[in-house]
Amino acid sequence: MAEVLLLGLFHEATSTADTIDQLRRLGLPDEMITVMSGMPYRPEMLGRPRPQRRLGRISLLGALAGCLLGLFLTVGIFLLYPLEQGGQPIVPVPPSLIILFEATMLGAMVATFVGLLLENRFPIFKSQLYDPRITEGHIGVLAQVGAALANQAESILTANGAHHLHRVDASQPPDRGHTVFWAMAAGAVLVLAIGVLLIAYDIVKVSFPTQMADQDSTAYEQGPRLAAPAEAVPIQGPVLIAGQPATEPISPTVNSLQRGQVLFGITCAVCHGQDGTGDGPLSGYFSPKPANLTGEAVQSLSDAEIFLVITQGRGLMPSLAENLSPVERWDVINYVRSLKK
Amino acid sequence: MRQRHLLLDPRRPWDVDKDVLDPMYRTGRRFWMLFSILGGLVVMWGAIWVYQMNWGLGITGLNRPVMWALYIVNFVYFIGIGHAGTFISAALRVLKIEWRRPISRAAETLTVFALVAAAMFPLVHLGRSWKFYWLLPIPNQRQLWPSYHSPLLWDMTAILTYLTGSILFAYIGLLPDLAMARDHTVGWRHRLYEILALGWRGTEREWANQETALNVFSYVIIPVMFSVHTIVSWDFAMALQPGWHSSIFGPYFIIGALFSGVAAVILVLALIRKAMHLDYFLRDEHFDGMGKFLLLLSFAWAYFYFNDYLVAWYGQAPVDKVLQDLFEKGWAAPLWFLMLFSNVVLPWLTLWSRRIRTSVPALFFVCVFVQIGMYIERYLIVPTTLGRNALPFDWGIYIPHLPETLITVGAFALVGFLYILFSRIIPLIPVWEVYEGQVLQGLRRIGRALIPTRAEPGE
Numbered sequence: 083m084a085e086v087l088l089l090g091l092f093h094e095a096t097s098t099a100d101t102i103d104q105l106r107r108l109g110l111p112d113e114m115i116t117v118m119s120g121m122p123y124r125p126e127m128l129g130r131p132r133p134q135r136r137l138g139r140i141s142l143l144g145a146l147a148g149c150l151l152g153l154f155l156t157v158g159i160f161l162l163y164p165l166e167q168g169g170q171p172i173v174p175v176p177p178s179l180i181i182l183f184e185a186t187m188l189g190a191m192v193a194t195f196v197g198l199l200l201e202n203r204f205p206i207f208k209s210q211l212y213d214p215r216i217t218e219g220h221i222g223v224l225a226q227v228g229a230a231l232a233n234q235a236e237s238i239l240t241a242n243g244a245h246h247l248h249r250v251d252a253s254q255p256p257d258r259g260h261t262v263f264w265a266m267a268a269g270a271v272l273v274l275a276i277g278v279l280l281i282a283y284d285i286v287k288v289s290f291p292t293q294m295a296d297q298d299s300t301a302y303e304q305g306p307r308l309a310a311p312a313e314a315v316p317i318q319g320p321v322l323i324a325g326q327p328a329t330e331p332i333s334p335t336v337n338s339l340q341r342g343q344v345l346f347g348i349t350c351a352v353c354h355g356q357d358g359t360g361d362g363p364l365s366g367y368f369s370p371k372p373a374n375l376t377g378e379a380v381q382s383l384s385d386a387e388i389f390l391v392i393t394q395g396r397g398l399m400p401s402l403a404e405n406l407s408p409v410e411r412w413d414v415i416n417y418v419r420s421l422k423k
Numbered sequence: 424m425r426q427r428h429l430l431l432d433p434r435r436p437w438d439v440d441k442d443v444l445d446p447m448y449r450t451g452r453r454f455w456m457l458f459s460i461l462g463g464l465v466v467m468w469g470a471i472w473v474y475q476m477n478w479g480l481g482i483t484g485l486n487r488p489v490m491w492a493l494y495i496v497n498f499v500y501f502i503g504i505g506h507a508g509t510f511i512s513a514a515l516r517v518l519k520i521e522w523r524r525p526i527s528r529a530a531e532t533l534t535v536f537a538l539v540a541a542a543m544f545p546l547v548h549l550g551r552s553w554k555f556y557w558l559l560p561i562p563n564q565r566q567l568w569p570s571y572h573s574p575l576l577w578d579m580t581a582i583l584t585y586l587t588g589s590i591l592f593a594y595i596g597l598l599p600d601l602a603m604a605r606d607h608t609v610g611w612r613h614r615l616y617e618i619l620a621l622g623w624r625g626t627e628r629e630w631a632n633q634e635t636a637l638n639v640f641s642y643v644i645i646p647v648m649f650s651v652h653t654i655v656s657w658d659f660a661m662a663l664q665p666g667w668h669s670s671i672f673g674p675y676f677i678i679g680a681l682f683s684g685v686a687a688v689i690l691v692l693a694l695i696r697k698a699m700h701l702d703y704f705l706r707d708e709h710f711d712g713m714g715k716f717l718l719l720l721s722f723a724w725a726y727f728y729f730n731d732y733l734v735a736w737y738g739q740a741p742v743d744k745v746l747q748d749l750f751e752k753g754w755a756a757p758l759w760f761l762m763l764f765s766n767v768v769l770p771w772l773t774l775w776s777r778r779i780r781t782s783v784p785a786l787f788f789v790c791v792f793v794q795i796g797m798y799i800e801r802y803l804i805v806p807t808t809l810g811r812n813a814l815p816f817d818w819g820i821y822i823p824h825l826p827e828t829l830i831t832v833g834a835f836a837l838v839g840f841l842y843i844l845f846s847r848i849i850p851l852i853p854v855w856e857v858y859e860g861q862v863l864q865g866l867r868r869i870g871r872a873l874i875p876t877r878a879e880p881g882e
Binding site: 114117 | 556
């Protein structure tokens with residue numbers, strides 16, 4: 083059945099309400115009439131039924147989803163990957179409440195916005211029957227009527243003072259929104275791709291200089307550490323004269339080796355690997371690679387030289403002087419000696 | 424009465440639309456001059472940031488014990504500025520205060536731009552800025568998830584929530600005005616607004632949904648706004664640093680944020696009224712209302728500051744005494760007294776007078792001083808306090824170096840640049856809100872007087 087769209091503009095609310103009354107008496111159901119305006123007229127001002135409001139419920143659902151997300155972030159993650167921190171609880175309650183609050187609110191707001199778009203079927207880029215004068219303070223009444231009633235409806239509109247009357251066939255006008263749609267789709271795909279890449283950094287490796295070792299600042303701030311000249315007189319701490327033991331070495335007793343293993347696991351293994359072969363979890367980030375401690379090159383060094391390397395660092399290896407006391411360094415050296423193949 | 428109240432002075436909507444749209448096309452010599460100066464400063468800001476990333480934070484004045492300094496001061500300051508916009512549009516909307524109508528947009532945009540500037544500073548302060556994603560809840564390359572034990576992570580979550588909410592809130596309120604701009608422009612602007620307006624026609628369903636959405640946002644974003652600056656204060660208060668470890672820091676920071684934020688909104692309103700000829704929309708009643716609000720916030724700020732001060736003063740703990748002596752008699756005394764003058768003495772002496780509140784130059788002057796006072800307040804809290812701790816061998820004085828000083832200048836330029844750029848793109852006056860107010864407002868005769876009244880449509 084052929085349908086006709088009629089759009090008329092009115093100057094104010096009373097004549098609009100009269101028109102709507104008369105259209106209704108003509109037998110036009112409320113949902114076939116749309117009122118458009120440049121400011122929010124309340125439905126009762128125009129004698130219209132209140133539109134259905136589902137947005138509040140959508141916001142509530144969003145808040146719930148946000149709360150669940152917050153629970154995952156604060157509780158779920160740390161049950162999956164427990165992170166011990168100085169005897170604190172794995173899931174501390176008060177800080178979790180803060181995150182739960184923020185996530186709930188974020189969920190509510192994002193859901194409200196998305197709900198607004200969905201409820202209004204936004205974005206609409208195809209041409210709709212509309213008149214730009216509506217944002218100049220006119221009220222537009224859009225009626226969708228069957229062809230049989232079209233003339234009667236039109237005369238109701240004109241009788242009540244409608245100006246700038248539009249009358250078009252209700253068959254769908256052509257869609258003009260393709261470019262914008264594809265641009266938006268491309269944007270969404272891009273955002274999604276970046277999101278996936280951020281999470282899949284371990285699988286899809288994008289070469290990007292992120293290591294401090296690659297920065298100029300390592301050279302600037304961490305100048306070469308040289309051994310003190312032979313004639314220097316130590317005033318505090320271990321004596322760092324090349325070729326001489328800095329402090330009294332400790333004999334490789336069972337206890338010393340045990341301490342050395344624990345300290346090695348804490349301080350050295352992250353780069354040199356648990357068994358000292360230079361393949362720790364971070365070794366991939368360095369060039370040259372961390373030294374293989376079990377090999378000839380390291381094992382042929384004297385104890386004093388190894389002590390110096392731990393104390394001062396060498397190449398990309400940082401000084402561990404603040405991490406290991408002199409006695410602990412000897413424990414580690416004893417342990418490293420035990421790794422020899 | 425018509426001259427005093429915008430809502431009682433309706434004009435033909437087309438003229439009103441033109442009044443808002445016309446200044447957006449005007450890009451005269453003065454505009455381009457300002458545009459290039461601010462733009463140049465923004466480029467400088469970026470260049471110095473890259474330079475700092477290359478050479479490391481060693482080029483700044485940061486050193487033990489002051490590891491938080493100008494960047495954190497700026498962060499707190501801009502987050503504070505970002506509080507007023509939301510407060511004005513959300514809280515005054517909830518309270519149905521009518522004079523908010525023409526100023527809400529200008530305030531919301533200031534919120535968004537100030538938050539953008541603020542959110543940059545933790546990244547600048549990171550040193551290795553490209554590691555910022557370690558803050559996000561995804562594991563880094565050492566297979567560690569961020570730990571929610573840390574206030575810094577609460578901070579990131581809160582700011583992200585607030586920034587997202589503020590942008591969406593501003594955008595939802597903007598939709599009808601974008602449609603208005605779409606209907607009255609041609610060329611690239613028309614196409615831009617066509618996309619941005621999402622096909623808004625102003626149907627009943629759209630208005631009803633928009634009202635619900637704005638109501639939900641208003642009620643949700645006010646507690647979020649309170650949480651944001653409270654959490655910023657927790658960045659400090661959770662540490663055992665003397666002068667920071669105080670339970671009043673949360674509310675005290677919020678009041679400070681609103682205080683500096685409202686002053687900043689007044690500055691922006693005065694500037695756009697002059698530059699874009701918005702005298703029809705922004706009238707004495709608006710400056711009067713904002714001035715009263717500012718005075719109230721000045722009272723509240725003084726009350727909270729006195730609370731914080733008195734407890735430390737009465738306790739006479741050695742470190743607290745060292746800090747208070749530094750503020751009252753030490754090298755920081757000029758700053759401390761200038762802060763008290765700008766935040767308390769000057770507002771209390773001037774803002775009680777209606778004549779001063781409605782005189783834009785006078786109010787502008789007071790607000791500039793409030794900005795200076797609040798900036799100093801943050802400077803005293805961050806690097807100055809940090810230089811005095813419980814171990815006197817570790818005391819120090821922070822002196823800003825050139826890079827962070829220039830980056831600070833660049834951040835102010837960034838906010839100004841974004842503002843003048845967007846003042847030519849988005850309508851800074853919410854036209855539909857003004858219409859609505861004018862339709863609902865009327866005069867009622869009671870005895871011999873005509874009294875402005877407002878219709879309250881059924882809920």
